[in-house]
Amino acid sequence: MPVHRPGSTKRRSAAAGALFAALSLLLALPASAGAADVPARGDAHLGMGVAAHDGDTGQGPVGRATQTEGVDVSSHQGNVAWSTLWNSGVKWAYTKATEGTYYTNPYFAQQYNGSYNVGMIRGAYHFATPDTTNGATQANYFVDHGGGWSKDGRTLPGVLDIEWNPYGASCYGKTAAGMVTWIRDFVNQYKARTGRDAVIYTATSWWTECTGNSSAFGATNPLWIARYAATVGTLPAGWGFQTIWQYTSSGPTVGDHNKFNGALDRVQALANG
Numbered sequence: 001m002p003v004h005r006p007g008s009t010k011r012r013s014a015a016a017g018a019l020f021a022a023l024s025l026l027l028a029l030p031a032s033a034g035a036a037d038v039p040a041r042g043d044a045h046l047g048m049g050v051a052a053h054d055g056d057t058g059q060g061p062v063g064r065a066t067q068t069e070g071v072d073v074s075s076h077q078g079n080v081a082w083s084t085l086w087n088s089g090v091k092w093a094y095t096k097a098t099e100g101t102y103y104t105n106p107y108f109a110q111q112y113n114g115s116y117n118v119g120m121i122r123g124a125y126h127f128a129t130p131d132t133t134n135g136a137t138q139a140n141y142f143v144d145h146g147g148g149w150s151k152d153g154r155t156l157p158g159v160l161d162i163e164w165n166p167y168g169a170s171c172y173g174k175t176a177a178g179m180v181t182w183i184r185d186f187v188n189q190y191k192a193r194t195g196r197d198a199v200i201y202t203a204t205s206w207w208t209e210c211t212g213n214s215s216a217f218g219a220t221n222p223l224w225i226a227r228y229a230a231t232v233g234t235l236p237a238g239w240g241f242q243t244i245w246q247y248t249s250s251g252p253t254v255g256d257h258n259k260f261n262g263a264l265d266r267v268q269a270l271a272n273g
Helices: 008-029 033-037 050-054 082-087 108-117 135-147 175-192 204-211 264-272
Strands: 068-073 093-097 123-125 159-161 200-203 223-228 245-250 257-261
Touching: 008 068, 050 159, 068 264, 082 108, 082 159, 093 108, 108 123, 108 135, 135 175, 159 175, 175 204, 200 204, 200 245
Parallel strands: 068 093, 093 123, 123 159, 159 200, 200 223, 223 245
Antiparallel strands: 068 257, 245 257
């Protein structure tokens, strides 16, 4: 027969109560934001980390010289109403074609051809994942899946979208020197395949952190800078001016909106090479 000791029931009750309270507190805590915020592979797009890392003033360009409005889209926009964008003054567009060597945009044909069909000058971009395969391999994948170029006066050179890693460490686990090598391998292979220097899309803060603010590409690759503010701010080393400025992720119709640094004839000049 078990021996009952005075106070043992109270101690067990107190212990059970404490355990219940601890479990209740644990269940009430929010889940890890890092885990919850990691998107599915393929969901990345131009500028997805800009507002979180650099902020968004909500103020567009002010006091600018002649600029030409453009838009960039990905699968997030689905089938795009290109005529609406054209009528609003958008004259050029970039469409996400690929990511890594594992993803192609299922809406690419509608977006890439649709923009062309309404009269826009258009091009394609590749979201880089330097932690999955090397730069040359990803350049080939990009060219083979919509990222090529033709001298028809309406096709812009391809874009290397190199920015914060939405799936893990910001710099994809690479040293600054390793990142510069990866980018060089990509742009060299892209030029070997197409005859054009790829446009590089990035943000100054990411470029500074992850390439050591390399100046290696300013003389050859046009710069597409991301900054959601009234001015472009400081540019990465090597570039004296930006070719394109992504100034907002909340355009009046769809997609991120951009200013090409010049009138429409300068957009045509970039297309023609």
